[in-house]
């Protein structure tokens with residue numbers, strides 16, 4: 085039997101949040117941290133068994149490969165979802181150092197200032213926009229330089245899209261012609277507008293949480309990183325978390341925490357770990373047969389995700405599209421270009437341009453996001469295998485999603501066995517407002533596609549959305565899927581929520597959850613930057629508590 089580990093803090097999961105925490109908590113050298121990650125190393129030379137997968141992680145276009153690569157991806161499957169056409173959805177999540185930040189689309193989006201003011205209103209005191217902005221700035225190394233909204237000198241590299249592809253540029257121009265203002269900075273708290281995305285990248289390479297935070301910290305003697313270490317339950321002394329049990333190389337081991345256990349296993353695994361350890365809904369704990377530590381009805385509930393609709397159109401000329409660049413001699417040219425300049429196709433994030441739009445004039449903030457691409461995918465293949473395969477014919481895409489859906493899903497443990505996957509119920513489009521929203525989204529896309537900027541590029545064949553609202557809803561149900569942003573399953577807020585605003589698990593001691601599950605309401609956009617912000621702020625709360633404990 086391998087020896088137990090001892091540390092001040094035990095962190096479960098080396099994803100977007102876990103990497104930030106491991107780096108910040110070990111920075112002073114005063115605290116010993118053990119970081120347990122179910123997946124392997126993300127560096128090609130450190131993990132020969134997944135050498136090619138790891139090369140794909142660090143090359144932006146490799147997203148299309150890691151999206152369904154089991155070596156670095158959990159590849160969850162949801163329950164059959166009636167609201168989205170009676171389908172089971174594939175849900176990729178990173179299983180490797182860096183977690184989902186190692187396989188994500190690299191789009192840097194913070195959301196609306198109103199999102200965070202809304203969190204504070206829900207009882208998450210201390211999380212208003214003015215109070216979270218310093219942590220967005222702290223994390224950031226913004227290529228454009230510093231200003232009141234952006235920071236430089238932080239670990240996370242944020243850079244402009246490497247090249248403005250003519251088709252993506254034309255779609256952004258069409259957005260402007262359709263009445264959406266051009267706005268170069270979509271991350272200053274007020275999103276309304278359109279332009280090109282910024283990416284979490286540096287010199288054409290991915291800036292994951294592992295690259296930005298963890299790798300530099302791994303040189304520290306007070307940080308121990310255990311890979312292929314699957315945490316299976318929390319260990320208690322009464323209601324005090326004192327460590328965790330984990331499986332590694334076929335053995336059961338323990339990591340003991342003198343100060344705190346921190347769950348950063350992501351929105352799918354963090355609620356499951358709480359439940360199989362005795363924190364959750366009373367009836368479920370009984371069903372699982374686990375001793376009750378604390379009844380907490382909202383654990384695993386409140387799941388929110390962005391449901392994105394695939395909206396694609398054919399292009400007149402093959403050479404206009406990325407589909408064409410990705411084959412044969414042209415692809416070889418792009419590989420050479422990337423090798424020499426770190427630019428070209430291989431340096432592109434998954435989407436190029438972005439628009440934040442109000443579906444109704446009376447709204448205070450945009451409620452719809454559009455992801456713009458100079459490429460079209462085989463949607464059937466994407467939905468069936470969660471794999472990206474480019475269409476044979478040249479195409480472009482303008483994929484919308486509703487930013488703050490009303491529908492709520494859930495994620496709960498199916499069995500007390502920590503190695504088993506939980507049950508994921510997405511409940512997409514279950515709320516009438518969300519069904520109305522998808523129709524509005526398709527009408528906005530139709531309007532954008534009718535603008536003169538797209539005439540030189542787009543085949544004038546119309547669109548496949550249908551003529552009636554009912555037909556449009558029908559289209560959205562079959563042509564949509566996850567934008568990979570599940571959040572909210574162990575949320576912070578007032579007494580109704582499992583976490584207090586310090587991210588501590590109510591009804592327990594020495595236990596926090598710090599990852600995307602802590603969001604009480606989904607942020608208006610892609611969720612990586614907000615998760616990193618949560619971890620930056622969470623780390624400071626933990627360190628402050630440690631300082632106070634020493635002073636007391």
Ligand SMILES: Cc1cc2nc3c(=O)[nH]c(=O)nc-3n(C[C@H](O)[C@H](O)[C@H](O)COP(=O)(O)OP(=O)(O)OC[C@H]3O[C@@H](n4cnc5c(N)ncnc54)[C@H](O)[C@@H]3O)c2cc1C
Nearest residue numbers: 097099100101122183184188189190191315350600610612
């Ligand atoms: C395919 C994809 C594309 C995305 N694209 C974007 C994008 O372009 N922009 C954006 O802003 N956001 C994007 N996101 C979302 C964003 O990456 C996530 O919201 C964010 O990474 C969540 O961070 P997290 O720390 O909560 O979880 P994760 O980063 O998923 O980390 C959880 C970690 O815990 C580990 N773990 C889980 N269970 C255990 C256990 N029992 N024991 C030990 N370790 C465990 C996992 O292996 C993983 O490494 C994308 C996500 C995906 C999956």
